[in-house]
Amino acid sequence: MPDVVVRKTIKSLEEIWHEGGPRAQKPYRRAWMLAVIKNPYAGRYEPDIQPFIDDLRPLGLQMAGELIEMLGGKENVQGYGKGAIVGADGEVEHGALWHAPGGYAMRELLGAEASKAIVPSTKKLGGVGARLDVPVTHVMASYVRSHFDAIEVGCNDAPKADEIALALVMTDGPRVHSRSGGLDAGDIKGEDGLR
Known part of the structure; x- marks a missing residue:
């Protein structure tokens, strides 16, 4: 199995107090982290790439832990x-290959009773400086519209041709002026990760 070689990490914490409406009593916080790693399969076709999933698990746990800390604890x-x-x-x-190590790391650290919804994801090929909009949904129920969001991530010098930029994102509540209706977070049943 190849080693995970990290060139750099980037972390960001955004606090949104308002979007033209009244100032919130507490800000909506959005945290993200990017790890730029060497792609062990760059430049060639490798039929069996699944072993790298296990290699990425410690990085997923590290990143998820740092995001939880940035938001003040898993309860947030x-x-x-x-x-x-x-x-x-x-x-x-x-x-x-990031689906399992990234998603399961967040769910593991948040706990099974606090993260039933599937972790939404996106991926693409991109050159140096490419940006990615990472989708966000509620951790317990994917149908909670107030928590639908996307966080743009990226780095001015990554990914190089032989790299992968891996992202995890977390938020601490609904969009600051959410009023689009749908299932309210207070009405989640928590049975199937959807409602």
């Missing part, structure tokens, strides 16, 4: 998502 996390930008010498399938 209400939304999450994941994504990957694969450099030009790789394939989108290399970004798909």
